[in-house]
Amino acid sequence: MYTPNATIKPSPIILGIESSCDETAAAIICGRKLLSSEIISSATEQAKYGGVVPEIASRAHTEAVDEVVRRALESANVSANRLDAIAVTYGAGLLGALLVGLSFAKGLAYSLNIPLIGVNHIRGHLAAAYLVDEELKPPFVTLLASGGHTAVLYTKNYLEFKVLGGTCDDAAGEAFDKVARVLGLEYPGGANVERLARSGSNTVKLPPALVKNSTRMQFSYSGLKTAVINAVHNAEQRGEAISYADVACSFQHAAIDPLVKKTVECALSLGATTVTAGGGVIANGYLREALSSACKRAGLRCVLPPKQFCTDNAAMIASEGLTQYLAGNFSPLDINACAQIPLV
Ligand code: KG4
């Protein structure tokens, strides 16, 4: 029976490990203070195939995990025997990829006789905001927008959140990636669409990513994606010139404006004074500016993680690990990887 040394300290040193997709990442925190964050990415290799190839991702994690953890310890100037716990993503994500980080974390936690904390990747994205503002406390409303999820959430306390509304089809990041492909841009698509959009204007008529007349707040990206495909193909079939930069800019508005509007509306209607955000799409400069300005106009405090902590990273996993550590929620060594975990 594995009985780790689990005296709960108020400011523990936690190693976070993330390997759910194509980034192998490790980070060290001491309490909410971030000491280091390292990433080795296989994105360039994946770009040759236009997306993530699971087998390539797993192999890349196997080659990188030891090195990335070593770098994180070294740049934090922390030796492994000073760690109080290891937090690791156990899902959602690619099974083979998750298993690499999880197995490594289990072995290290066992050898150091410290607790292992399995972290839900999405909760990690939500916890990234705690690293920006060490005083941040629930309640708050969060806009979550990643490659697999799009939702507005209400975090009641450190351990509980409620989904206020979400997408009924594709996630926002997925839509960015699909539109990137239509516009001939390389994987990973989101950042490339943003780059192209900077030289365009919002002149192509596209439907906003919001379900009209719904009793629930629902976003929808499949109609918007189809409208982009139609706009490009119709213009090309008619032999008309169409500016891809204008398409990218117009898509960005249609994809992001409803998210910003609804997030602020939710915060106001719930009487929350703070808005946070998490997930890869929150790295988008237009979204960051639009959400910050809308919050400011509404008198809300807006806490946005820096861009490098919006896309996948291990600092957010360590941050969520801290929340679970303080609640004494440790994982057994037989915890398995999960490809899918429901939002709540
Ligand atoms: O959170 P994340 O790194 O991975 C998931 O957990 O899914 O999110 C990845 C998603 C991808 O779909 C990517 O295209 C999108 O985030 N993304 C962006 C930007 N950077 C990453 N979307 C729009 N603008 C960006 N700058």
Ligand code: ZN
């Ligand atoms: Zn993610």
